[in-house]
Amino acid sequence: MLQYIVNTAIFACELGLVAMSFNLSYRVLGFANFSHVEFVTIGGLVAVTVAGHVPIYLAAVAGCVVAGAVSLVANEGVFKPLRSATVATKMIASAGVAIAIRGIDQILWGVEGRRFPGGAPRTFHVGGAYITGVQVLIIVSAVGCVVAFALILRFTRIGRSVRAVANNPALAETRGISTQRARNQVCFIAGAIAGLAGVLLGVDTVVSPQIGIALLIPMFAACIVGGAGSPFGALLGAVLVSAATTLSVSVDFGSLFGSGSYYLGSQWKTVAAFSLLVLVLFVKPTGFFGPQRERL
């Protein structure tokens, strides 16, 4: 049981950062940006590349900054010119950006998985559950990032302008807030947070050009379960999706089938995530913290 909680917590932290930043960008840009998961990959790849030359925390900062910058460039170069286009057009364009980024990643970094230097992390055996030092760091970093993000949003000038634009862009404009600047700030912040998720995921596992796309489906599920456009709702969504996916492969169904032991294969994780999604949509069509309920 404790191992189940640990596994759920670790994946929820990684997924939560991606889902939270995705929902922030969705709220401000107004469309589902498929390329968002690629900023996860960029963060991981940049950090793993420079990690051999600088301390790990500086590598993490580099990963976040580059991921944020790429997100900003994508917004300025592609999404800004499409501002007046339909949501469907912008979503398709974002899928194109995602494919382009992944292709460039493969050209620059190749296709093989990369590891952060330092060998295998130290593993702790606590109360029957295994957890590595890196995983403890992931939980601490993710929680720290969420708290910092909430404080920035609540108490800084940038945060206030972002909240204003997210809640009512027209009104924000009349109060002298530059919506374009706020969108750029959101793109950078969301990209950087996604980049941090890539760094944490990479430190825990292996960095490859596929790590971002692997998060796409659980991320969407978490965002919708938590409430589309609600950054903090996405965190709850991430916890629920992580719990459901982890549970799906941890339960022994052997007694149901009369056999000794029967576990579902990993491919059922996606089924579990979407089953949860459907279930939540039946009960709460806007997710737990849909846009009607939450103001940033």
Next chain:
Amino acid sequence: MRSLRRRAILLALICVCGAAIGTAYAVAGVSASSSSDIVLGLNNMSTGQGALFGAQYLTGAQVAVNDINKAGGINGRHVKLIVRDSKTDPVQGVQTSLQLLNSDHVDAMLCNCFTTIMFPIAHALASKKTVIFSSASSSPALAQQGKNIVSTIATDDQVAPVLADWMYGRGFKNAGVIAPTDQIGVAEAAEFIKKYKADGGTIVTRVDTGDNLPDYTSEMQRVVSSGAKVLYFLAVGADGQLMFRELNQLGWKGLIFVLYPSGNGLNTDPNANGRVFGIEPGFATGTAKLQQEFKASSHKPAAWFNGVGYDTVQIAARAVAGAKDPKSVTSVQQAAVKAAGQFNAATGKYSFNSHYIRINPAVAYFACKNGQFIEVTKAGKIK
């Protein structure tokens, strides 16, 4: 209004430039190959889960093309290789095949595609008159997928039992199995389990995994809990690397046995040293110079799949050039069997069964040492 007109003009200019570049490219492509060239289409896993195999195969294929063309071609005909990426995806793989056939008009097609991609391709092209040289589908069911196939690798029913014997023979009477739930995983696991049990072994756990998921910790936890000290491990690429890392993080200290180790990427894990073993046909003796060519071309140690790519191009080109009737599938297939004995094959002597599938290749044993797979004896000692 003016800005709109300016944009329209800019868009039109971009379209004209694009069309001009496209036309120039197409013309260049046509003029680059003469009508007498042997045009081989390679449907390759250049990206996606099979990309490591794809990169190795492509290196070998390009070395073969260079070698053939440098030597003046086959019967005076040069070889041209057109490469398209299946992205290790079945739907994309079928589209790529159709492009190679219908747009590129290749004389023969090389499919470096896993079984999950190869079978849909074989189904889509079953009625075509072009021979498909399959190089990465090892399912025994390949024989039933079409009459226009030549396979340059052996099927799992030949290779997986050898691995089962090796594991059991080294004293491991209880094993776990980690297998992706696709056609490759299911088929290879079935062949392995059948032989391992027949030898007297017990499968203590079997974990079915998906592809390209961000986390497998819970599944790996089950492996650790089962007490398995040795695993038959079928996951490849980033998935396999992730699972192995998670096993180590969970404190697992056992050994891993794989098929075709040179392409699975496990050797890059610092924990793989002395713990990951595998079998594959390996390089034939007397191919050291060729292996140097592979290394020089890819800047990486020569891998067995370089050899598969090399051999397949050699066989396919010679089959097309040597067939009595190049438009007849049977004629090209028969020529392929003959062609396999006409050059110094990188992966050893070729024999084919009645379905034109490679049989009984000599198998070499490998162990991971210092980040590389090196050949060992059957007892696991370094040669």
